[in-house]
Amino acid sequence: MIVRFRDKEYAAPDGSVSFFDFLKGLGAFDKEIIAVKTGGELLDLSSPLREGSLEPVYINSAEGTHILRHSAAHVMAEAVKELFPEAKVTIGPAIETGFYYDFDYEPGFTEEDLPRIEERMQAIIDKDIPITRRVVPKKEAVELFHGMGEPFKVELISAIPDEQVSLYTQDGFTDFCRGPHLPSTGRIPAFKLLSLAGAYWRGDEKNKMLTRIYGTAFPSAEALQEHLKFLEEVRKRDHRRLGRELDLFSISDEVGAGLVIYHPSGALLRYILEDFEKKEHLKRGYQFVIGPQILKVDLWKKSGHYENYRENMYFTKVDDVEYGLKPMNCVAHIMVYKSQIRSYRDLPLRYFELGTVNRHELSGVLHGLMRVREFTQDDAHIFCRQDQLHDEINSIASFVADVMGIFGFDYELEISTRPKEHFIGRIEDWDKAERILKSVLDDRSIPYDINEGDGAFYGPKIDVKLKDALGRKWQCATIQLDFALPERFDLHYTDKDSRRKRPVMLHRVILGAMERFIGILIEHYAGRFPLWLSPLQVLILTITDEQAAYAEELRQMLADADIRVEVDGRNEKLGFKIREGTMRKVPYMLILGRKEAETRTISVRGRDGAEMKGVSAAEFIERAKEENTSRR
Ligand SMILES: [Zn+2]
Numbered sequence: 001m002i003v004r005f006r007d008k009e010y011a012a013p014d015g016s017v018s019f020f021d022f023l024k025g026l027g028a029f030d031k032e033i034i035a036v037k038t039g040g041e042l043l044d045l046s047s048p049l050r051e052g053s054l055e056p057v058y059i060n061s062a063e064g065t066h067i068l069r070h071s072a073a074h075v076m077a078e079a080v081k082e083l084f085p086e087a088k089v090t091i092g093p094a095i096e097t098g099f100y101y102d103f104d105y106e107p108g109f110t111e112e113d114l115p116r117i118e119e120r121m122q123a124i125i126d127k128d129i130p131i132t133r134r135v136v137p138k139k140e141a142v143e144l145f146h147g148m149g150e151p152f153k154v155e156l157i158s159a160i161p162d163e164q165v166s167l168y169t170q171d172g173f174t175d176f177c178r179g180p181h182l183p184s185t186g187r188i189p190a191f192k193l194l195s196l197a198g199a200y201w202r203g204d205e206k207n208k209m210l211t212r213i214y215g216t217a218f219p220s221a222e223a224l225q226e227h228l229k230f231l232e233e234v235r236k237r238d239h240r241r242l243g244r245e246l247d248l249f250s251i252s253d254e255v256g257a258g259l260v261i262y263h264p265s266g267a268l269l270r271y272i273l274e275d276f277e278k279k280e281h282l283k284r285g286y287q288f289v290i291g292p293q294i295l296k297v298d299l300w301k302k303s304g305h306y307e308n309y310r311e312n313m314y315f316t317k318v319d320d321v322e323y324g325l326k327p328m329n330c331v332a333h334i335m336v337y338k339s340q341i342r343s344y345r346d347l348p349l350r351y352f353e354l355g356t357v358n359r360h361e362l363s364g365v366l367h368g369l370m371r372v373r374e375f376t377q378d379d380a381h382i383f384c385r386q387d388q389l390h391d392e393i394n395s396i397a398s399f400v401a402d403v404m405g406i407f408g409f410d411y412e413l414e415i416s417t418r419p420k421e422h423f424i425g426r427i428e429d430w431d432k433a434e435r436i437l438k439s440v441l442d443d444r445s446i447p448y449d450i451n452e453g454d455g456a457f458y459g460p461k462i463d464v465k466l467k468d469a470l471g472r473k474w475q476c477a478t479i480q481l482d483f484a485l486p487e488r489f490d491l492h493y494t495d496k497d498s499r500r501k502r503p504v505m506l507h508r509v510i511l512g513a514m515e516r517f518i519g520i521l522i523e524h525y526a527g528r529f530p531l532w533l534s535p536l537q538v539l540i541l542t543i544t545d546e547q548a549a550y551a552e553e554l555r556q557m558l559a560d561a562d563i564r565v566e567v568d569g570r571n572e573k574l575g576f577k578i579r580e581g582t583m584r585k586v587p588y589m590l591i592l593g594r595k596e597a598e599t600r601t602i603s604v605r606g607r608d609g610a611e612m613k614g615v616s617a618a619e620f621i622e623r624a625k626e627e628n629t630s631r632r
C-alpha cells in the first residue's frame with residue numbers, strides 16, 4: 001500500500017506495521033506526536049498503518065489537546081475506581097477547555113476528595129502505563145461490563161448499532177470508547193481537577209442524578225498555570241457573585257427560575273442604559289412603540305411562531321380565548337405598520353421598543369443574567385423598500401460600531417444562512433437576503449464568518465459576537481432580514497407607479513437582552529463601571545458630624561449637576577467608611593474634614609486610591625460632568 005507523508009509517497013507493507021513503527025522507521029517520530037490523522041479520521045499511534053495521506057497529531061494542536069484531555073478523563077476514572085470501588089462509571093468526554101467524568105456514587109464526592117483523586121492520577125501518570133485498544137464483539141463487551149458491575153456501560157454499549165466495539169485498557173482499568181487515546185498515561189504533561197457538579201444520566205431530569213467531576217489538562221505546566229489564572233479571574237468577575245456583592249439583582253427559586261429582580265442599584269444601572277438607548281435611537285430616526293405582553297394565539301399562528309416556536313412559548317386563556325405571552329416583539333410592530341395605508345415616501349419606518357419577552361428555556365441552560373426566561377430586548381423592526389435595504393443594514397452596522405466603541409468592546413461578525421428545515425418563505429428570497437447581508441459587510445470591508453444553516457426560521461442574519469476584557473465572546477447584537485412576515489401579514493405600500501408592493505422587514509437588537517448585556521458589563525468591567533454607568537457616582541464621607549451641613553450643601557450642588565451622589569454621614573471611623581465605599585466600587589469618594597469645611601474645598605479619592613486635596617467643588621463638578629458626558 002501507498003502512504004503519503006510530508007509530500008512523499010512510501011510503499012509500505014500490509015499487515016502488522018503500526019503508525020508508530022512507520023514514523024519511527026522514517027526517523028520522523030518525536031515525543032510530541034500522540035496520534036495520527038488519515039482520511040479525516042483520528043487514530044491511535046498503535047493502530048495498523050493505513051493507505052492514504054498521513055498526518056501526525058501533535059499534543060499541542062487542538063486535536064492533540066482534545067485527545068490529551070479525553071485520556072486524562074480515563075485516568076481520572078481509573079483513579080476514582082481505585083479509591084472508591086463502589087462508584088459506577090458512566091461517560092467521560094473532553095470538552096472545550098477540559099474534561100469531565102460522570103460517576104454514580106451514592107455518598108457523592110466532596111471537594112476534599114479532589115486532591116486525593118489528583119494524587120492517585122499522578123501515580124498512574126508516573127507509572128507511564130500503556131493505553132491499549134482492542135476491538136471485541138458487542139456481546140462480549142456487554143458481558144465484560146456486566147461482570148464488572150457497570151450497568152451504565154452495559155446500557156451504553158447495548159444502545160449502539162455496531163456489531164463490534166472498541167475498548168481501551170490501561171492497567172486494570174477498561175473503558176468502552178471510540179478513542180483515540182494517548183499511547184500511555186505518562187504522556188499527560190499537566191492536569192488539574194477543578195470542580196464538582198450534579199448531572200442527570202443522559203442529561204434527562206427523569207433519570208438518576210450523577211456526580212460530575214470537572215478537570216482540565218494541558219500540553220505544558222505553563223499553559224495549565226495560565227488557564228488556572230484565567231479561571232480565577234473569571235471567578236472573581238462572575239456577575240452572580242458581583243451582583244450579590246454590589247446588591248444589583250437577585251434570582252431565586254422562591255420567585256422562579258430564570259426570573260430577575262433588580263435591586264435599587266441594578267435597576268438604576270438598567271435605567272441608565274435604557275436612557276442611553278432611547279437617546280441613541282431617537283438620534284437615528286427610530287420611533288418608539290409599545291406593544292402588549294399577551295396577544296391572541298391567532299396572531300401567533302399567522303406569524304409562524306405557533307408552528308415553529310411553540311415549545312418556547314407560554315399560553316393563557318382570557319374570556320375563553322387563547323392568548324400567547326410574547327416571546328418576540330415583532331407582531332405588535334407589524335400591527336402598527338398595518339394601522340395605516342403606507343406610501344413609498346413613508347419608508348423606511350423604524351419602530352423601537354424596550355420590549356419584555358418571555359421564553360421557556362430549559363432549566364438546565366439557565367445561568368445568572370446570561371440566560372433567563374424573562375428579558376427585555378432593545379428591539380426594533382424596520383420596514384423598508386428593497387432598494388433601501390442595503391442602506392438600512394449599513395446604518396445598523398454603524399450603530400453597532402458606535403455603541404460597541406463606547407463600551408470598549410471589540411467584536412466579530414457572523415452571517416447565518418437558511419436552516420435546512422424549519423424555515424418559512426421562498427428559497428430565492430433567502431438567497432437574495434443572504435447576498436445583501438454579505439454585500440454590506442464587504443462594502444464596509446468588515447471580515448465575517450459564515451454559519452451555514454444557523455439563520456432564524458424567518459430569515460438570514462448577521463450576528464455580532466463581542467469580546468470582553470477576558471477575551472471571551474458573547475453574542476449580543478443581531479440584524480435579521482425577513483421576507484416572510486410581511487408576506488404572512490400581507491403588508492404593503494403604494495409605490496411611485498401606484499402599484500401595491502411588499503415591504504421588507506428587519507429585526508434587529510443592538511445590546512440584545514438587557515439582562516444578558518448587564519451580566520456581560522459586570523464581568524467586563526469587573527464591577528468597576530465607568531462613571532457614566534455607575535449607579536452611584538460620588539460618595540461624600542464626613543469625618544465628624546461638624547461637616548454635616550457642608551456635606552449636604554455639596555450633595556445638593558452635585559445632584560443639581562445631574563451627578564448621582566450619596567452622603568455617608570454615619571458616626572463611623574473614616575477608614576471604615578472608605579472600605580465600604582471601596583467595596584461598592586464607587587468611582588469617587590469626597591472626604592470632608594474640618595480643613596475642607598473651613599476652606600470650602602474637598603479631598604477627592606478615586607477608585608484606584610489616588611487622592612487629590614484642596615479641590616474646589618466647582619472644579620470637581622466640572623471634571624465629573626466632562627467624564628460623564630464623554631463616557632470614558
Ligand atoms: Zn475514551
Ligand SMILES: [Zn+2]
Pocket residue numbers: 328329330381507508
Ligand atoms: Zn422581531
